[in-house]
Amino acid sequence: MSKILIVDDERELVALLEKKLKSKGHEVLIAYNGNDGIELAKKQPDLIILDIMMPGADGFEVCSTIRDDVVCPIIFLSAKQSEADKIKGLTLGGDDYIVKPFGLRELMARIEANLRREKRSQYINMENKRPKMYFGKLCLDIQERAVKIDGKDVHLTKREYDIVELLALHAGQVFSREQIYEKVWGYDSEGEDSTVVERVKKIRAKFSVVTPKIEYISTVWGIGYKWNKF
Incomplete structure (x- = not known):
């Protein structure tokens, strides 16, 4: 089981993701704005799903603020589709970038892939x-x-x-x-x-x-x- 933080102001989408992630055995933390997301990131989640356009601090600001202290994968989930936005998100410290609307199966596959990659990295370092x-x-x-x-x-x-x-x-x-x-x-x-x-x-x-x-x-x-x- 992993601890996953969702930072997104679309409540219906968050509810859907929360239900799906909990069905897979994951613990879910939720923030509906960037400022709350920054605070919840202090709980050291195993993965963060981060929207960009939100009230308060946007996703880019959140990522930039927390990245030096949070080592877990960050997946940007956004309606912003330009190549410049994708590059900016990855450059700030994002590990993946998925454009809305998206397929739920694809998102779940990306989440599990990032969690597996992180666990392999930790195992290699320990060994x-x-x-x-x-x-x-x-x-x-x-x-x-x-x-x-x-x-x-x-x-x-x-x-x-x-x-x-x-x-x-x-x-x-x-x-x-x-x-x-x-x-x-x-x-x-x-x-x-x-x-x-x-x-x-x-x-x-x-x-x-x-x-x-x-x-x-x-x-x-x-x-x-x-x-x-x-």
Whole structure:
């Protein structure tokens, strides 16, 4: 059983989703506006279903506010259909984006796929025989899913950390944007690999605050990215 937070102001839709999720054995938390969603996210749900157009804080604001503290998958559920909106949602930290109207079976399949992917990630991290890895002044704590540089915490979002872990575990290997997107977001996710470019920029910016002269991630022009060996 998983704890799932629904943040959406369409009460009939929320009631339908709540009934379906509870029939699958899940615990359901409900917020009808963005501000309440931010508060309920503090209960550390296993997955969040997030509408964009809502009273108070919209879905983009909610995602941006909670992402550094909430590591669970976030599925955007919205009538906003433009490619720009999808890219924005994924760049802010969303893991999936489903356009309204949608098929209930498809949504349930996406929910279960994201929950399975999260559980596999947690299992791999717990079973990893190298709980900590060091690259110069940078320490990657796989068990804690944390990064420190020169003893200082670097606060990464869930997807930013996933990218760092993927590259660091294969130091020196070049990954294309498409490969990174597929491995971090999953083969069944719908989105743009340009999201990877934005995430890498944010990772580099956060690293450079602590060590501005050290490059941990290199761009291999025309191909993708690699983690530098130290």
